[in-house]
């Protein structure tokens with residue numbers, strides 16, 4: 001029960017990694033606010049699990065909406081201990097094609113950055129004032145920020161900016177005892193990933209990993225919970241890769 005009596009916000013908590021984190025933090029005692037374009041059934045699920053949760057529907061790139069989230073958390077709880085900035089989507093899947101640069105619509109580039117980078121900036125801007133000594137922020141970035149690929153440059157560049165932003169936030173608020181770290185997952189077997197990945201794509205990903213298993217959303221949630229907890233009180237400004245060993249070796253060792 002590392003989060004007993006604490007208050008947490010999970011953006012993008014409506015599904016996938018955010019949903020798993022919301023459930024994990026609540027299972028360890030936190031009152032969780034699930035903040036998402038579509039918070040769906042996560043809060044109900046947490047309550048069914050025996051935890052405490054509420055929903056807040058918002059677009060994290062909208063400053064007025066984020067300000068309203070902060071006002072709501074201040075009125076309801078008066079404090080914030082954990083912020084998981086996790087909302088985002090692969091540009092190629094949601095906002096439009098994020099493939100070859102020649103075909104890249106500038107609107108896709110902008111929207112991808114708006115959600116990942118502006119969204120995290122806005123939540124930190126409006127929610128850090130509710131935080132005090134011992135509070136922690138965890139940003140979800142991606143291995144796409146660390147290695148190149150032949151597609152989704154907008155996504156990779158936005159996630160790389162989030163790594164830099166993580167260091168700035170850690171530096172700005174370290175003296176207040178507020179930490180900020182990032183997790184960088186490789187492929188995670190969310191419902192969306194299971195739906196869109198073909199057997200060939202899954203086999204290709206399996207061949208890239210050092211470990212004979214793939215990451216589930218609960219694996220990322222466990223790392224987020226560790227980084228958000230008092231156990232990680234000396235860790236700040238870091239990006240922790242969680243990719244089953246995909247990015248640490250030369251291709252011939254796969």
Ligand code: NAD
Nearest residue numbers: 012014015016017036037059060086087088142185187188
């Ligand atoms: P997901 O689509 O299951 O969940 C993302 C959630 O974010 C959705 O519920 C969606 O409604 C919400 N969201 C999107 N845009 C939003 C906005 N503007 N405002 C508020 N909420 C918004 O995806 P996921 O795979 O669980 O992704 C979670 C995070 O993990 C993302 O930041 C993603 O980039 C990152 N990530 C995922 C993988 C993977 O393989 N699944 C790998 C690396 C990084």
